[in-house]
Amino acid sequence: MSHLYDxxxxxxxxxxxxxxxxxxxxFQIRLPKExxxxxxxxxxxxxxGFRERFISMFPISEEEDCRVWGCGYIxxxxxxxxxxxxxxxxxxxxxxxxxxxxIGNLNDGDxxxxxxxxxxxxxxxxxxxxxxxxxxxxxxxxxxxxxxxxPDGRVLRxxxxxxxxxxxxxxxxxxxxxxxxxxxxxxxEKLPYLKDLGVTCIYLNPIFESHENHRYNTANYxxxxxxxxxxxxxxxxxxxxxxxxxxxILDGVFSHTGADSIYFNKYGxxxxxxxxxxxxxxxxxxxxxxxxxxxxxxxxxxxxxxxxQENNKEYTQFICGExxxxxxxxxxxxxxxxxxxxxxxxDAFLDNLRTRVKKVxxxxxxxxxxxxxxxxxxxYGVKRRYLLxxxxxxxxxxxxxxxxxxxxxxxxxxDFRHAIMTILENYPKPTVDVLxxxxxxxxxxxxxxxxxxxxxxDKSKDWxxxxxxxxxxxxxxxxxxxxxxxxxFFLPGVPCIYYGDEAGLQGYKDPFNRRCxxxxxxxxxxxxxxxxxxxxxxxxxxxxxGQMSFLPAQDDVIAFARTHExxxxxxxxxxxxxxxxxxxxxxxxxxxxxxxxxERGTIEGDTVYLAPFxxxxxxxxxxxxxxxxxxxxxxxxxxxxxVHPL
Numbered sequence: 001m002s003h004l005y006d007x008x009x010x011x012x013x014x015x016x017x018x019x020x021x022x023x024x025x026x027f028q029i030r031l032p033k034e035x036x037x038x039x040x041x042x043x044x045x046x047x048x049g050f051r052e053r054f055i056s057m058f059p060i061s062e063e064e065d066c067r068v069w070g071c072g073y074i075x076x077x078x079x080x081x082x083x084x085x086x087x088x089x090x091x092x093x094x095x096x097x098x099x100x101x102x103i104g105n106l107n108d109g110d111x112x113x114x115x116x117x118x119x120x121x122x123x124x125x126x127x128x129x130x131x132x133x134x135x136x137x138x139x140x141x142x143x144x145x146x147x148x149x150x151p152d153g154r155v156l157r158x159x160x161x162x163x164x165x166x167x168x169x170x171x172x173x174x175x176x177x178x179x180x181x182x183x184x185x186x187x188x189e190k191l192p193y194l195k196d197l198g199v200t201c202i203y204l205n206p207i208f209e210s211h212e213n214h215r216y217n218t219a220n221y222x223x224x225x226x227x228x229x230x231x232x233x234x235x236x237x238x239x240x241x242x243x244x245x246x247x248x249i250l251d252g253v254f255s256h257t258g259a260d261s262i263y264f265n266k267y268g269x270x271x272x273x274x275x276x277x278x279x280x281x282x283x284x285x286x287x288x289x290x291x292x293x294x295x296x297x298x299x300x301x302x303x304x305x306x307x308x309q310e311n312n313k314e315y316t317q318f319i320c321g322e323x324x325x326x327x328x329x330x331x332x333x334x335x336x337x338x339x340x341x342x343x344x345x346x347d348a349f350l351d352n353l354r355t356r357v358k359k360v361x362x363x364x365x366x367x368x369x370x371x372x373x374x375x376x377x378x379x380y381g382v383k384r385r386y387l388l389x390x391x392x393x394x395x396x397x398x399x400x401x402x403x404x405x406x407x408x409x410x411x412x413x414x415d416f417r418h419a420i421m422t423i424l425e426n427y428p429k430p431t432v433d434v435l436x437x438x439x440x441x442x443x444x445x446x447x448x449x450x451x452x453x454x455x456x457x458d459k460s461k462d463w464x465x466x467x468x469x470x471x472x473x474x475x476x477x478x479x480x481x482x483x484x485x486x487x488x489f490f491l492p493g494v495p496c497i498y499y500g501d502e503a504g505l506q507g508y509k510d511p512f513n514r515r516c517x518x519x520x521x522x523x524x525x526x527x528x529x530x531x532x533x534x535x536x537x538x539x540x541x542x543x544x545x546g547q548m549s550f551l552p553a554q555d556d557v558i559a560f561a562r563t564h565e566x567x568x569x570x571x572x573x574x575x576x577x578x579x580x581x582x583x584x585x586x587x588x589x590x591x592x593x594x595x596x597x598x599e600r601g602t603i604e605g606d607t608v609y610l611a612p613f614x615x616x617x618x619x620x621x622x623x624x625x626x627x628x629x630x631x632x633x634x635x636x637x638x639x640x641x642x643v644h645p646l
Contacts, residue, residue, distance in 0.1 A: 002030045002066060004096050005085060005104025007112050008421055016139050018115035018375075018428045021078050025114070028060060028070040029085050029096060029104065041069050041087035045114070045498060047079045048383055057085075075116040076389045080376050082111040102416045102425070115426055117374050118389025123430040124363040126247055126335065127394075129544030130200030131489075132496035136442050137204055137228055138179055139516045140212050140499050141186030149226045151211060151269070154179055157229075161518065164213075164320050164511035166461045176212035180516050184229040188237045195244045197502065198525070198534020201494075202241065203338055205442055206251045207234065210258055211269075214250075214442075214514075216340065217258030217305055219269075221318075221325045231332065238333030247335035249365065252326075254309045254319055254353075255344040256299040257286075264306050275306075286315045299344075310349035318354040330360040338436075342368030342392065343379040350391040367436055368392040373399060375426040387431050394434040397493055399423050401439055405450060408484045410578050413555045424492060424548065433545045435493030439484050440501050445508045447484060447501065452477020456508040466506035479613040482529055483577050486615040487558065489533040490573045492548050502530040506586075536599050537619055557582050557610060562588055569593075569621040574601065576610035584608050589620045596621040 005028075006012045014026045014303040027043055043055040057069040075081070080567030085096035085104065104112075135554060150156075155178045165178045184207070194202065206215035209225045224231050238248050259266040263283040265274025275284040276293045286308045288297040307313055319325045326337070336357065339345060345353075357364050370377060374386045374395045386392045402417035403411070423431060439447040445456055452473040456464055467476055481501070489495045499505075500515070504523030507513040537543045542562040553559035556578040563570040570589035575583045586608045588594060595603065601616020603607040608616055 002063070003103050004031065004106065005029045006102055007098070007104075007425065008102040017425045018117055019075065020428075021116050021437040021632075022122070023119070024072050024074050026070060026072045027057070027085075028061070028068055029069055030056070030066040031087070032066055033062075033066075035087070035089060035532060037087040038091065039088070041085060043071055043073070043083060044086050045073070045081055045083040047077065047081050047450055054086075054503055078116050078118050079385070080383065081114040081116055084111055101422055110506075113376060113426055115387070115428060117128075117387065117428040117430075119428055121389030121428060123393045123434045124336070124365045126297045126363060127201055127365060127434045127494050128316050129299055129538065129541070130494055131537065132201045132203055132249075132436065132494050133194055133197070133199040133499065134203045134438070134441065134496055135187060135205065135499045136182075136514050137184070137187070137207055137215075138182045139514055140182045141190045141517060141519070143183050143185035143189055145183060145185045145229070147183065147229060148440045148556045150228065150237055151209075153177055153211060154227070157270075161516045163465050163515060164463060166511055176214055176511070177214050179227055179351055181227070182516070183227065184233040184237050188233075188240055191241055191244055191246065194246065197497075197531055198538065199390035199497070200245055201247045201249060202438075203249045203496065204251060206253055206340075211260045212304075213260075214511075216253050217256075217260070219258050219261040220251050220561070222258060224330060233342070234334075235332050242333070248333070249338055249367070250329060250334050251340060252337035254308070254310065254349070255341050256305045259304045259306055266497060281601065282314070285309070285312050296352060299341075310346050316349060316352055320349070320356040322356075324356070326353065326356045327360060330357065330364055335363075336365030336367070336393075338367045338369065338396070340369055342370055342386065342395070343377065343384065347382070347385065347391070350386070351511050354391050365393050365434065366391070367394045367396065367434075370395040371398045373423065373426060387428055389428075392431075394431055394436055396441070397423070397435045397437045400435070400437050400488070400491060400493070404439055404484050404487050405447065407487075407558065408451065408480050413553060413558055414527065416558060417550050420491065420548075421550075429545075432492045436496050437488050437491060437493040438496040438498060439481070439488055440498035440513070441497070442514055443510065444513065445601060446498070446513050448474075448477040448481045448504065449506055449508055450477075451484070454506075459508075464512050467508060467512075470508055473603075474504070474506075478523070479579070480527060480577070482526070483575050483613045483615065485530065486573075486575050487599075490543060490560075490562065490571075492546075492562075495537070497530060502527050532600070538621070540571050541567055542569075546571075551587060553584050556580075557584050559584065569596070569619060572616075572618045572620065574608055574610055574616040574618070576614055579612045582610045584610070586618065592623050593620040595619075 012018050012028050019025045041057045044052050046052040055071050055073055057071045060068040060070040087094050094109050096104040098112045099105040099109040123251050157178055157180050168174045207219040207224055208218050209223045209226055210217050224234050257263050262270045262272050266276040271283045275281045275287045287306050293478040297307045300308050320327050357366055377384045404415050407416040430595055453469050500517045503518055504526050542564045544566040546562040549561050551559035557576050559574045561570045561572045586606050599617035
């Protein structure tokens with residue numbers, strides 16, 4: 001018999017995944033014919049903090065071994081909803097709940113999730129179908145331009161590519177005060193390289209004046225760090241990038257400032273009166289002092305990073321108000337912000353931030369750093385509403401990253417499928433289209449090390465500092481990185497290359513994942529591989545906003561299709577994670593679809609041949625002009641009365 005219920009199958013729930021407020025959603029369950037409910041089964045649905053609603057289901061049809069019951073409803077409220085199904089037989093109560101991530105099981109399991117988002121929620125078009133490139137500004141490219149007014153306390157290194165300093169001083173403090181001199185002009189000079197690579201958006205780690213090389217301890221929100229250049233240099237970079245079809249996104253660090261800043265001024269560097277110096281400072285209300293001045297709330301207890309009260313009226317106005325920090329940089333030409341530690345930013349602040357960004361331009365983007373499933377995350381006892389339409393457009397997609405890494409290293413294909421489909425089911429489609437997908441960032445070890453080298457878990461910084469992959473480890477890491485990157489490029493969302501990954505740059509955890517780009521020593525084969533992925537991604541519209549479905553394969557080959565309603569074709573992707581050639585059966589998307597082209601890989605008859613760690617992209621076109629669909633949708637109830645507003 002068919003499943004009782006399957007939330008991933010549109011013959012049970014239509015449409016798939018999250019839905020817009022005010023749009024009808026249809027549900028169907030299939031009960032064995034021997035089940036004769038005392039009265040109609042019901043859909044039981046609720047939001048956290050609100051009572052359950054019971055929606056009667058109606059007989060839809062009979063199949064060979066089951067009866068189909070269905071209903072439709074129109075949600076009136078945005079939020080994360082939970083649901084299950086219930087019926088009684090001979091006065092005994094039965095429940096259909098979730099097992100295996102999406103399959104309904106009798107009397108055992110969890111609740112299904114249904115995300116309902118704002119009816120007007122949409123996300124910027126400029127990122128869809130593109131390729132993002134993340135740059136740690138001090139380590140990407142050094143122009144040699146002379147910069148003026150460099151703050152005291154910095155060590156300017158002349159050994160580009162040397163190992164970043166990591167050892168603490170006699171007092172146990174790591175100052176992060178060694179700089180290699182990468183700057184905005186260096187990035188501007190490398191724009192043609194990035195254009196050739198296929199990059200359409202650059203995400204810059206923090207560029208505001210700060211007194212550590214990572215620049216997450218902001219000293220002045222309205223000033224580019226002098227070692228990077230000037231505000232005018234940023235404006236020029238944005239303008240020149242725009243001419244090449246490349247947008248610039250900045251890192252917004254708004255949950256804390258630096259202790260060494262205009263606002264706190266703990267060390268007296270600035271002429272202004274900071275919060276640490278006087279309770280009469282205009283900035284004093286931004287911070288929380290337990291025992292003035294030396295005991296204060298700090299980010300994760302790090303006293304160089306005093307936390308701010310984001311909902312303090314003056315601070316909110318300073319960042320989000322008209323003429324504030326957001327206004328200033330958006331009007332300078334940046335395309336949006338990635339928000340550091342978004343889960344530590346209060347809802348009200350995120351509401352105000354989005355309002356300001358979208359007031360400047362609806363096509364500016366807001367991306368949050370969230371490491372978990374952002375649709376149902378709870379932070380500090382509050383269920384967050386990041387993706388319901390009033391806060392974030394997108395998030396850093398750590399769940400995809402973990403799934404990709406773990407699959408390449410041996411995870412079962414069904415577990416990979418579950419991890420990917422759970423996010424696609426829970427996130428609004430507008431968010432899915434602009435998800436920031438990656439396998440490396442500045443906060444985690446580079447993927448090539450994770451794939452090819454020893455694990456760095458529980459290892460010391462000294463162990464990581466000069467640890468490089470040997471020849472075999474590099475080959476293995478590079479091979480696996482290529483397979484992982486192919487998956488990343490063709491999944492829903494936007495692939496983000498962490499600078500240097502495409503050139504074979506190595507590095508374990510911070511700060512060794514932030515080494516200098518190896519200009520003159522790049523792995524050109526790896527660069528060419530990334531360039532080809534970008535070209536294929538740009539070639540086919542399905543990679544912009546298309547739906548995704550997994551195809552039958554085996555554990556060593558992951559296979560999926562991307563389709564777009566109305567396009568008349570489907571693109572199938574096969575990726576071999578093993579060091580052996582793999583053969584899989586080619587399955588046309590639907591009966592009336594035929595093979596029309598192969599971008600990469602070899603196909604003979606009905607067999608796809610995949611070289612070790614390689615991928616294939618196969619194009620199928622409809623013979624009748626019919627547009628592809630995921631599966632047959634739920635039959636609609638015969639009467640409008642079977643559709644319930646909720």
